[in-house]
Amino acid sequence: MTDLLLIALYALLSGGAVGAAGMLVLRRLAGRSITVHVCVLLVVTVAAVVAGVVTVATAMFLSAHDLQVVLLTVTASAAVSLAVGVTFGRRLAAAAVWSAQARDRERRLEAGRRELVAWVSHDLRTPLAGLRAMAEALEDEVVADRAAVADYHHRIRVETDRMTRLVDDLFELSRINAGALHLALAQVPLGDVVSDAIAATAPLAAHRRIRLVAAESGWPTVLASEPELARVVTNLLVNSVRYTPPDGSVHxxxxxxxxxAWLAVTDTCGGIPEDDLPRVFDVAFRGSRARTPAPAPTATAGGGLGLAIVRGLVEAHGGQVRVDNTGNGCRFVVHLPGAPGPLPRHRAGSIA
Structure with a gap:
């Protein structure tokens, strides 16, 4: 019984010394990754076992051969334990990173939802108040001049169209986020979609004296749903026209x-602040622009949903979209699955 107590005491003292040293090492590595901590913990555990075994074996006066056998056995077990520990540590670290990213993404989504509700509420209340005031003025015949009545009617129509676009954007975004977007994929000539988008954006560009320039050839065929692809191109063009100063250009x-296949829209907006680049495609993000709508009849201010819809639709197609600053503007690039060859005879055209 006395021998067993001495062996236990020797093992406890040697293992405790190694454990105390390990605690000091772990304290110095407080800022390192989980994998490092797990590996150090396993090394300390194995070292404590080895120290205890060596101390007890020495106290028991084992032969050199028997001591080598014991150490080889402990070393093999230690190697297996370390390999398992490293694998477990890496998986644990990956899980921790994924969990942190998921929490961060959830916080950003929640902040985006709150911001979206606040901005949409503002964008709906403001024109609704104006519409009500103009409707009451017409109803009470406060405005009787034909020119003033016609102007009121025109402003009512413009504000109604703007709110309709906002509601359409909200509906499209809700379909994307809910996974209710069903794409009818087909081979779509990108040049035809771009031509239609340029024609739709031309009035706004002409009013702001923005020149739309499209390449004359090299337009590929892409695998996409044509209505959604048209919305992507139109949203990119409208966004570039809206933020480009007068007399600028959009290529x-x-x-x-x-x-x-890739599609690039380059404007002369002056660039986007570096801190804002990662948030350009977030819901309800408008950068430094004012939140109030543009005055009629050019009510072009959006709800901050256009680029968020672009990203959602592009990712639904299995593609990617990014934005980079150029010398005097920014460049939006969309990558989509497409046919390997261009359609050289198609011309998208140019509108000044």
Whole structure:
């Protein structure tokens, strides 16, 4: 019984010394990753076992051969334990990173939802108040002049159209987020979609004296749903026209690399602040622009949903979208699955 107590005491003292040293090491590594902590913990545990075994074996006067056998056995077990520990530590670290990213993403989504509700409420209340005031003025015949009545009617129509676009954007975004977007994929000539988008954006560009320029050739065929693709291109053009100063220009071009097609919209907006670049495609993000709508009849201010819809629709197609600053503006690039060859005879056209 006395021998067993001595062996336990020797093992406890040697293992405790190693454990105390391990605690000091872990304290110094407080800022390191979970994988490092797990590996250090396993090394300390194995070292404590080895120290205890060596101390007890020495006290028991084992032969050199028997001591080597014991150490080889402990070393093999230690190698297996360390391998398992490293694998477990890496998985634990990956899980921790994923959990942190998920929490961060949830916080950003919740902040985006709150911001969206606040901005949409503002964008609906303001024109509704104006519509009510103009309707009451017409109803009470406060405004009787034909020109003033016609102007009121025109402003009512413009504000109604703007709110309709906002509601349409909200509906489209809700379909994307709810996973209710069903794409009818087909081979779509990108040049035709761009031509239609340029024609739809031309009045706004002309009013702001923005020149729309499209490449004359090299337009690929993409695998996409045509209505959603048209919305992507139109939203990009409208966004660039809206933020480009008068007498500026917006260039649109396309091409293909390997099995993917790309579309690029480059404007002369002056660039986007570096801190805002990661948030450009977030819901309800408008940068430094005012939140109030533009005055009639050019009510072009959006609800901050256009680029969020672009990202949602592009990702639904299995593609990607990004934005980078250029010398005097920014460049939006969309990558989509497409046919490898261009359609050289198609011309998207140019509108000044």
């Amino acid at each position: 649109i071009e396309a091409g293909h690399d390997d099995e993917n």
